[in-house]
Amino acid sequence: RRSLKIGMLPADGIGREVLPGAKAAILALGSSIPKMEFIDLLAGFEYFTKTGTALPDETVQILKSECDCALFGAVSSPSRKVTGYSSPIVALRKKMDLYANIRPVKSVSINPEGRPGVDLVVIRENTECLYVKQETQTVGEHGKEARATRLITERASRRIGELAFKMALERPRKHLTVIHKSNVLSITDGLFRETVRAVPTLPGVDGKYDDVTVAEQLVDSAVYRLFREPEIYDVMVAPNLYGDILSDAAAALVGSLGLVPSVNAGDSFVMGEPVHGSAPDIAGQNIANPLAAIRSAAMMLRHIGYGDGADRIERAVDSVLREGKVLTPDLGGKSKTSEVVDEVTKRI
Amino acid sequence: RRSLKIGMLPADGIGREVLPGAKAAILALGSSIPKMEFIDLLAGFEYFTKTGTALPDETVQILKSECDCALFGAVSSPSRKVTGYSSPIVALRKKMDLYANIRPVKSVSINPEGRPGVDLVVIRENTECLYVKQETQTVGEHGKEARATRLITERASRRIGELAFKMALERPRKHLTVIHKSNVLSITDGLFRETVRAVPTLPGVDGKYDDVTVAEQLVDSAVYRLFREPEIYDVMVAPNLYGDILSDAAAALVGSLGLVPSVNAGDSFVMGEPVHGSAPDIAGQNIANPLAAIRSAAMMLRHIGYGDGADRIERAVDSVLREGKVLTPDLGGKSKTSEVVDEVTKRI
Ligand SMILES: CC(C)[C@H](C(=O)O)[C@@H](O)C(=O)O
Numbered sequence A, B: 001r002r003s004l005k006i007g008m009l010p011a012d013g014i015g016r017e018v019l020p021g022a023k024a025a026i027l028a029l030g031s032s033i034p035k036m037e038f039i040d041l042l043a044g045f046e047y048f049t050k051t052g053t054a055l056p057d058e059t060v061q062i063l064k065s066e067c068d069c070a071l072f073g074a075v076s077s078p079s080r081k082v083t084g085y086s087s088p089i090v091a092l093r094k095k096m097d098l099y100a101n102i103r104p105v106k107s108v109s110i111n112p113e114g115r116p117g118v119d120l121v122v123i124r125e126n127t128e129c130l131y132v133k134q135e136t137q138t139v140g141e142h143g144k145e146a147r148a149t150r151l152i153t154e155r156a157s158r159r160i161g162e163l164a165f166k167m168a169l170e171r172p173r174k175h176l177t178v179i180h181k182s183n184v185l186s187i188t189d190g191l192f193r194e195t196v197r198a199v200p201t202l203p204g205v206d207g208k209y210d211d212v213t214v215a216e217q218l219v220d221s222a223v224y225r226l227f228r229e230p231e232i233y234d235v236m237v238a239p240n241l242y243g244d245i246l247s248d249a250a251a252a253l254v255g256s257l258g259l260v261p262s263v264n265a266g267d268s269f270v271m272g273e274p275v276h277g278s279a280p281d282i283a284g285q286n287i288a289n290p291l292a293a294i295r296s297a298a299m300m301l302r303h304i305g306y307g308d309g310a311d312r313i314e315r316a317v318d319s320v321l322r323e324g325k326v327l328t329p330d331l332g333g334k335s336k337t338s339e340v341v342d343e344v345t346k347r348i
């Protein structure tokens, strides 16, 4: 077997502290997966402040030509408007055509702050909506006027819809909720909704999704109900921005953003990414929760065909959580990032 | 004193069941406020299905020429795309220039489902963002492509910002959080953020807001933190869509959307509106919670100068909630809408 090449993009803040944990977890799998090569790649807001670019071409080049998959840490947001800056994670998703952001949120019963009964996955369209970043500013009669374009295409809605139906079918409950705001955005969200709902009628699908129950929710009431009765959700599929908000909302239900992993997935590449941000307030203290990054590594491995390795990592994480002894402060614990990593790798 | 004219727009579903409760509460104030005239006005999705228009010109005309203020119930959303339909509440906000949607969310300690310590107000810009409803659809190489414009102007951001600072100054904690997503929408949300933050430096403001502490949050992490530590928020100011989502999220914290009131306010008109929707699943059963509508009536009265009347209504609502005996099913009670209304009016 040839070796696996994993692009490592820690980027900013705690991204740099949690990615080594993900690497350690993968290495702990030993010879059960191919030999691994980790390629460190540059990106991030801090890199931008030094060089004027947040995502060097070389990083994208190497990801495309050499890597089998990648892990991204987290990126800081400028606290003031910075000319020329553009989020590298948004750019990566687009440049690598990672059109789906898959964010499973599941409660670990032991976690005192989490709610029991949360077991859902947010499938977020990852390339369009307001994230196309087509913005303009003009000066009108009453001052500045800024406009952004929100793009929703049939093609992107269909492929995210197909993925959502596929995932719903694989899960025990086979339930899919389509999130939109078509009572206001009748054309853009109308297109998203109709296109996703039409997936079971696509040519060649032939009854494949007959067992999937489809519901829908307006995004505002989806957030409300997510908080009030999270157990009603199984798979949620949403346009980009709603998916961004919903996955953070869901993360709050399981006790900490520091637990929630994701992958950015395309047809030919996958990049793991913890849902949390760069957390400048706690960066550099060795107290960031590495579990979201470690779980993201597992999801990434599963995606490229190493489900057994992914299972081992996930079981190790779950057992550390269930035991509840070695936890970072976001979960009410007193352990360091590195101690949690050690505890997980020991159990892999 | 001349009489007050209140436009009543029950619209759809439970809107028709809760607005009579609001009316009863106002009438219970007796002679402490001017004589009242309630003018029933047409609007809504059901009205659209009968007539082809969701908001007749006459309704807007009468509101503008005859009414001192108004109360809106709730509007149903079409479950499929309906040509020619456009939300009457969105249209009313724009046509009456009701540029601020003010949504206070406060926990009543007695409510078992609510969290203690929530006492915040969402100030939602009410006229622009994606709600300008400028949408187009074209057919490209890969199928349909839909685009919506998100408009953020300096003028609208400034006036909502001024209101937000004013409200923050009036509240004990004097804390304001500006909500945006300028890490992605650097131009539109950048303009919103910078304009709101610049309010204290406007000509003539002269240190007036020195006591207001200003913070900011990206909308996704704002929702996360709202669930995790709602007590950090006092006044939140947000562009239209984020405000829509945030106020529903906040409502979840206090036990029920059926408790959360709002006013749509402009410089010369105010319209009360419960935050909940038309709830077709429970409509017609006399079990909808009338308290959000009653509180919206109180807010409306306060806005037009009848603070004493508003206080009396609000105290009556609070006492019914604290006692916890006569509650609708959304709060775990068994009472009917009309019983809750009676209980409140008795105490006014
Ligand atoms: C950092 C930011 C651009 C990003 C997003 O909005 O997608 C983040 O919030 C996320 O969810 O991965």
Ligand SMILES: CC(C)[C@H](C(=O)O)[C@@H](O)C(=O)O
Pocket: A183, A184, A220, B075, B087, B089, B090, B244, B275
């Ligand atoms: C009915 C709908 C158009 C409306 C909105 O999105 O503003 C509602 O959700 C609200 O919050 O008043």
